[in-house]
């Protein structure tokens with residue numbers, strides 16, 4: 717579904733992504749791991765088109781999307797939940813969710829009910845303003861909004877960051893359910909190793925803009941991986 721080939725990116729003279737290769741198949745969850753500042757968010761932004769790639773190729777369902785805008789990528793079925801969530805603080809929960817539906821207006825009611833089932837708290841709070849929600853509730857809202865675009869690929873940037881344990885469990889449950897559904901690919905960028913290990917089919921570790929380790933979930937515990945994650 718997603719194929720990234722020799723992706724390169726720079727901030728000024730700093731070479732942030734160095735020839736990244738990755739693939740992700742339908743129904744698969746890939747964990748993207750690595751210490752702070754190794755280039756994880758930059759990679760996700762390049763995949764969504766928020767940042768242009770300086771070199772290399774991003775293909776989605778066999779189509780070269782390297783030069784497409786974020787909006788065009790969203791219309792093709794890629795959803796992105798950025799770090800820090802970026803929900804609309806002044807809009808209600810319901811209005812925030814409608815923004816997700818704007819990508820595929822025909823998806824509508826069924827999807828919305830699905831999402832309320834996944835995140836019952838959002839149904840309870842649908843008239844509240846996004847800015848009045850707790851961090852964990854905002855994270856749930858951001859994921860729900862992304863799901864309402866009916867994506868084939870969902871990209872999650874550190875969904876557990878700064879979130880209390882009970883909500884982390886809820887978010888994990890939703891990601892597991894999406895994975896078990898088998899019709900969506902999940903790219904999960906995480907610092908919280910145990911959370912990623914529980915959910916991912918495969919992993920990939922970045923260090924200084926390069927892929928330094930990758931493999932199946934069973935290999936995640938090895939020293940080879942831990943060495944690149946320890947602070």
Ligand SMILES: Nc1ncnc2c1ncn2[C@@H]1O[C@H](COP(=O)(O)OP(=O)(O)OP(=O)(O)O)[C@@H](O)[C@H]1O
Nearest residue numbers: 727728732750751752753754755756757758759799
């Ligand atoms: N807009 C920017 N301009 C210049 N340098 C940047 C910019 N954004 C990030 N960087 C630098 O690029 C490198 C990679 O940053 P990036 O945010 O992709 O890392 P990360 O692995 O996602 O880290 P974190 O987990 O802290 O978000 C870091 O050294 C960072 O300081």
